[in-house]
Amino acid sequence: xxxxxxxxxxxxxxxxxxxxxxxxxxxxxxxxxxxxxxxxxxxxxxxxxxxxxxxxxxxxxxxxxxx
Numbered sequence: 001x002x003x004x005x006x007x008x009x010x011x012x013x014x015x016x017x018x019x020x021x022x023x024x025x026x027x028x029x030x031x032x033x034x035x036x037x038x039x040x041x042x043x044x045x046x047x048x049x050x051x052x053x054x055x056x057x058x059x060x061x062x063x064x065x066x067x
Contacts (some may be wrong), residue, residue, distance in 0.1 A: 001066070001067070002016070002019075002063075003064060004019070004045065004060055004063040004064055005045070005046075005060070006045055006046030006049070006056060006060070007044050007045075007046065008044060008045050009040070009041065009042075009043070009044055010023075010039065010040040010041075010043050010044070010045060010048055011040040011041050013045065013063065014040055016066070018066045019063055019066060022059070022062045022063055022066075023059075026054050026055075028048065028052060028054065029052060045059065045060070045063075
């Protein structure tokens with residue numbers, strides 16, 4: 001079981017199909033734009049939460065409930 005934190009890179013989250021589905025529910029914009037792959041490698045969940053106004057506590061709770 002992975003323990004996701006504010007410091008987890010978005011790319012790590014997107015490697016898990018279950019976690020990707022959760023990210024999609026949070027309407028992270030621009031996941032298919034040219035910068036998305038670059039941002040996924042360098043940005044953490046905490047950073048994207050601040051940039052895009054995502055509820056980090058709710059997101060982490062859901063991600064960490066994945067069996």
